[in-house]
Amino acid sequence: MPTLSPDLIFILAICALLCGLAKTALPGLACIPVAILAAVMPTRTSTALMLLMLLTGDLLAVWTYRKDVDWKVLRVLFPPVVIGVLIGAAFLATVSNQVMKVSIGIIILILTAITLGLIWYARRNGRDLATSMSTSLPARLFYGSLSGFTTMAANSGGPVVSLYFLASRFEVRRFLGTQAWFFFIINLIKLPFSAGIGLITRELLLLSACLAPLVLGVALLGRRWIGRIDNKIFDPIVTILTVLSALLLLF
Numbered sequence: 001m002p003t004l005s006p007d008l009i010f011i012l013a014i015c016a017l018l019c020g021l022a023k024t025a026l027p028g029l030a031c032i033p034v035a036i037l038a039a040v041m042p043t044r045t046s047t048a049l050m051l052l053m054l055l056t057g058d059l060l061a062v063w064t065y066r067k068d069v070d071w072k073v074l075r076v077l078f079p080p081v082v083i084g085v086l087i088g089a090a091f092l093a094t095v096s097n098q099v100m101k102v103s104i105g106i107i108i109l110i111l112t113a114i115t116l117g118l119i120w121y122a123r124r125n126g127r128d129l130a131t132s133m134s135t136s137l138p139a140r141l142f143y144g145s146l147s148g149f150t151t152m153a154a155n156s157g158g159p160v161v162s163l164y165f166l167a168s169r170f171e172v173r174r175f176l177g178t179q180a181w182f183f184f185i186i187n188l189i190k191l192p193f194s195a196g197i198g199l200i201t202r203e204l205l206l207l208s209a210c211l212a213p214l215v216l217g218v219a220l221l222g223r224r225w226i227g228r229i230d231n232k233i234f235d236p237i238v239t240i241l242t243v244l245s246a247l248l249l250l251f
Contacts, residue, residue, distance in 0.1 A: 004207075011040055012207070016053055016214035022158065023057030023215075024064055025222030027179050027238060030054060030158050031108075031245030038101055038249075044092070047153075048199035052208035055187045056215045061180035064223050068177025073168075074185075077144040081186060084148020089193045092153050104150050105249030108159045111146065112242055115163040139164075152190055157183070159242040172234050 004012075015033035022029035030050075037046035092100065143164040151157025161182060165175045194200050 008040060011036060012049075012211060013214055015050075016211040017218045019050070019053045020057050020060075020215040020218035020220075021222045023054070023061040023180065023222070024176070024219045025225055026241060027158055027162050027176065029241050029245075032241070032248060035101075035245065035248030043100060044199055045204070047092070048194055048201075049204050049208060051187060051190060051194055052200070052204060053211055053215050054183065055191070056208065056212045057219050058180065058184035058187055060216055060219045060223075061176075062184045065173065065177030065180045068173040069181045070170075070174055070178045071181075073178055074182055076140050077147075077164075077182070078185070080141045080144030081148035082189070084145035084150075085152045085186070085189060085193065086148075087145075088149040088152025089197065091149070093197050100153055101249045104153060105246045107146065107150065108242065108246035108249070111160060111163055112239070112246065115167050116239070119167055148186065151183070151186055152193065157186070159245055162238050162242055166235055166238060175234075 015037055018029055018033040033053075034046070034050055037050060040046075041049070095103075143160060147157040147160040147164070149157075150160055158179075161179055162175075165179060170178065191200070
């Protein structure tokens with residue numbers, strides 16, 4: 001646990017605000033504080049702290065979007081997600097901090113290119129990509145396992161899930177509601193794994209409790225703002241944030 005200098009406290013506060021906004025308004029944004037924290041703290045420490053802050057935001061997100069979740073989608077995604085979490089835990093315990101960040105950044109960039117290519121191809125040929133994504137077993141296995149891996153290894157599963165939901169053409173509230181419950185459940189699954197490999201400490205629990213009001217406060221503001229945005233604006237924002245998040249992980 002690094003010394004809490006004024007500069008670090010300021011950075012932690014910014015990251016907490018970004019986490020809250022990611023949970024109720026801009027999915028994919030959470031990867032930006034992931035990258036910021038990894039630059040100023042040991043990666044494993046930052047990963048554990050991010051998990052605790054994200055869980056704090058999850059509590060408000062699942063309450064906000066409790067009527068908008070698509071449980072059918074979640075039921076088919078979770079089996080491969082659990083496999084990805086197990087692989088991610090092993091990866092986290094063995095590789096260096098830099099290898100972990102760069103690997104996930106590269107994966108997300110490649111996946112973004114693939115997903116945008118699929119969307120473009122489907123629109124050009126008049127195909128229903130949303131139906132194809134929701135019924136395709138390979139797509140569920142691929143996106144599900146990769147989201148479990150990236151979220152366990154570096155709390156970076158948001159872009160992967162966002163890309164799956166974008167390709168599936170989810171409208172805004174269904175997108176946010178399904179993603180909120182997805183990450184609430186997956187973060188609960190991750191918690192014992194993180195504790196088991198020594199990432200969760202008493203100091204981090206206390207620090208996350210101090211940051212919780214910032215996470216929840218801005219999440220409330222995000223909940224009010226998101227009701228004014230439609231998919232024509234929402235989808236490009238999510239795509240841009242996904243690419244930006246991946247690039248930040250590379251450096």
